[in-house]
Amino acid sequence: MAGILVIAEAQEGALAPISAELLGAARKLAGEGAGNVTALVAGSEALAKELIALGADAAIAATNAALADGTADAYVPAVEAAISQSGADIILLGQTSLGRDLGPALAFKLNTAVAMDCVDVKAEGGKLKATRSAYGGNARAEVSFKNSPAIATIKAKSFDGLAPDAGRSGAVSTIDAAGTPRVKVLATTKAESTGVRIEDAPVVVAGGRGLGDQSAFGMLEELANLLKGATGASRAACDLGWYPPSQQVGLTGKTVSPNLYIAIAISGASQHMAGMAGSKNIIAINKDADANMVKVSKFAIIEDYKKVVPALIEEIKKLG
Numbered sequence: 001m002a003g004i005l006v007i008a009e010a011q012e013g014a015l016a017p018i019s020a021e022l023l024g025a026a027r028k029l030a031g032e033g034a035g036n037v038t039a040l041v042a043g044s045e046a047l048a049k050e051l052i053a054l055g056a057d058a059a060i061a062a063t064n065a066a067l068a069d070g071t072a073d074a075y076v077p078a079v080e081a082a083i084s085q086s087g088a089d090i091i092l093l094g095q096t097s098l099g100r101d102l103g104p105a106l107a108f109k110l111n112t113a114v115a116m117d118c119v120d121v122k123a124e125g126g127k128l129k130a131t132r133s134a135y136g137g138n139a140r141a142e143v144s145f146k147n148s149p150a151i152a153t154i155k156a157k158s159f160d161g162l163a164p165d166a167g168r169s170g171a172v173s174t175i176d177a178a179g180t181p182r183v184k185v186l187a188t189t190k191a192e193s194t195g196v197r198i199e200d201a202p203v204v205v206a207g208g209r210g211l212g213d214q215s216a217f218g219m220l221e222e223l224a225n226l227l228k229g230a231t232g233a234s235r236a237a238c239d240l241g242w243y244p245p246s247q248q249v250g251l252t253g254k255t256v257s258p259n260l261y262i263a264i265a266i267s268g269a270s271q272h273m274a275g276m277a278g279s280k281n282i283i284a285i286n287k288d289a290d291a292n293m294v295k296v297s298k299f300a301i302i303e304d305y306k307k308v309v310p311a312l313i314e315e316i317k318k319l320g
């Protein structure tokens with residue numbers, strides 16, 4: 001057996017961003033000799049075809065309606081059927097509400113192990129090695145697997161998805177297997193958010209404890225809006241009640257990898273860095289030239305943010 005099986009996800013009839021990211025991880029593994037990439041998605045064959053365009057060599061639509069609620073009970077038989085169809089010995093899932101449940105359930109059923117919340121994967125000799133944060137983000141642990149298949153859940157934004165290529169071809173098939181859910185989903189509520197999602201924003205303007213009070217976030221939001229970005233916060237700022245926890249960046253918050261991350265009055269603790277170190281360009285605005293965020297930044301402004309941010313807003317407004 002060899003190959004990679006990606007458990008893709010869809011929301012409201014469209015592929016969720018994690019699906020492309022998982023395929024990005026799987027293509028990396030395939031490039032390192034881990035075999036072909038098969039992707040499974042609950043839904044229609046049309047949805048499965050999109051997975052081919054995003055990098056799968058073959059795609060399977062799991063059409064049984066029992067999968068619609070996203071319970072592990074319903075998914076396990078469908079994934080087992082996909083494993084025997086594909087011959088995969090590596091299973092990748094998202095660190096999502098589905099993956100958090102399904103990863104351990106599959107590991108138990110298949111008498112193997114799961115590495116949760118991985119930030120990197122590689123194949124060595126065709127075998128999976130997965131990297132996870134350890135010691136509260138201060139270290140990284142690389143784990144390997146004794147049993148097969150090797151199962152890993154991948155943290156959002158750890159991998160870039162590939163651009164869809166309609167010219168790619170691959171076999172699309174369906175399976176009908178599903179288990180009986182023991183959990184009944186009574187309702188789902190969409191998290192309220194306005195503007196661009198922080199995970200998808202090309203620019204993130206984030207504020208920390210050094211802002212001194214909640215009202216400063218208004219200024220950060222203005223800057224973020226001008227740059228068509230999203231506003232984030234450190235855990236210290238969220239814990240103080242200055243900004244919603246849904247916008248927290250870091251080990252216990254969101255992972256972001258924008259083109260530009262502007263860190264305002266954030267010291268750059270390892271747990272914060274765990275969520276934004278993948279940013280393409282970091283600008284630090286900090287009073288302390290020795291702050292870690294200043295050290296990792298491409299550009300730093302060593303000054304009180306109260307002087308810098310209004311001036312920045314004014315200059316950007318002049319650009320129209």
Ligand SMILES: Cc1cc2nc3c(=O)[nH]c(=O)nc-3n(C[C@H](O)[C@H](O)[C@H](O)COP(=O)(O)OP(=O)(O)OC[C@H]3O[C@@H](n4cnc5c(N)ncnc54)[C@H](O)[C@@H]3O)c2cc1C
Nearest residue numbers: 208209210234235236250251252253265267271272287305
């Ligand atoms: C298990 C665990 C998980 C954690 N998860 C997360 C997480 O997900 N995300 C996260 O962010 N943290 C997390 N933390 C907390 C983390 O360790 C830090 O405590 C936190 O990130 C610090 O936030 P901060 O940088 O806003 O505050 P501080 O460390 O207090 O830094 C404030 C900064 O503001 C600067 N400053 C002060 N005044 C001004 C001014 N007027 N102008 C400009 N600069 C100024 C200071 O020089 C300083 O660098 C976690 C901790 C643990 C133990």
